Amino acid sequence: MADEEQSGDRVGLSEASPHYHGHRDRLRARFREAGSDALTDYELLELVLFRALPRRDVKPLAKALIARFGSFAEVIAAPPRRLGEVPGLGESAITDLKIVQAAAQRIARGEVKRRTVLSSWSSVLDYCRTAMAFADKEQFRVLFLDKRNQLIADEVQQTGTVDHTPVYPREVVKRALELSATAVILVHNHPSGDPTPSRADIQMTQAILDVAKPLGIAVHDHIIVGKDGHASFKGLRLI
Secondary structure, three states: OHHHHHHHHHHHHHHHOOHHHHHHHHHHHHHHHHOHHHOOHHHHHHHHHHHHOOOOOOHHHHHHHHHHHOOHHHHHHOOHHHHOOOOOOOHHHHHHHHHHHHHHHHHHHHHHHOOOHHHOHHHHHHHHHHHHOOOOOOEEEEEEEOOOOOEEEEEEEEEOOOOOOOOOHHHHHHHHHHOOOOEEEEEEEOOOOOOOOOHHHHHHHHHHHHHHHHHOOEEEEEEEEEOOEEEEOOOOOOO
């Protein structure tokens, strides 16, 4: 009888404190003491999933997400529709992932807005990659600058398909005039991952230059971002 009671006590303790609770505590402690660099992508993802899934061992799910999408950054940037295809990942967890993405973008944008854009070029590149590098469709974004090269506005002008975005040069310049911008930086992404400019990218950039220059609007650069890096038209001497 005593053995049965002790056995029952052990079962009760096991039910009250699942095996993954100790793992969660250890992972949180490692994050606090050693920082995010001490954690793998799937471990960092576990930390994000803990709150949305408090009664599950989320390690298998975190590993499955990394295996499917490739990296922590690609998981949080994945469209909700694709995240919803992963078994065990519900609406609450997807929302938490998108909150992390939004926070990362807001922080990166803040770094750009604090200083003149041209004096914080690495921050501009970081922001562009954070905002667009892992999107599954092409987006065309314009950073509008004032005469001191400070950011007035950052707007997505068009969203297209996996390999094409329609861009209307006159609409870009019209918006610059509405905002009293004196310069722009053009940005778009290549969902394929390869940021190499295409012939269509080069032709579209030249068309914007042709419309903008007579109106006194400078095109500082056209940046293409992808999972494999970025390409600068100015750096490639295409502008």
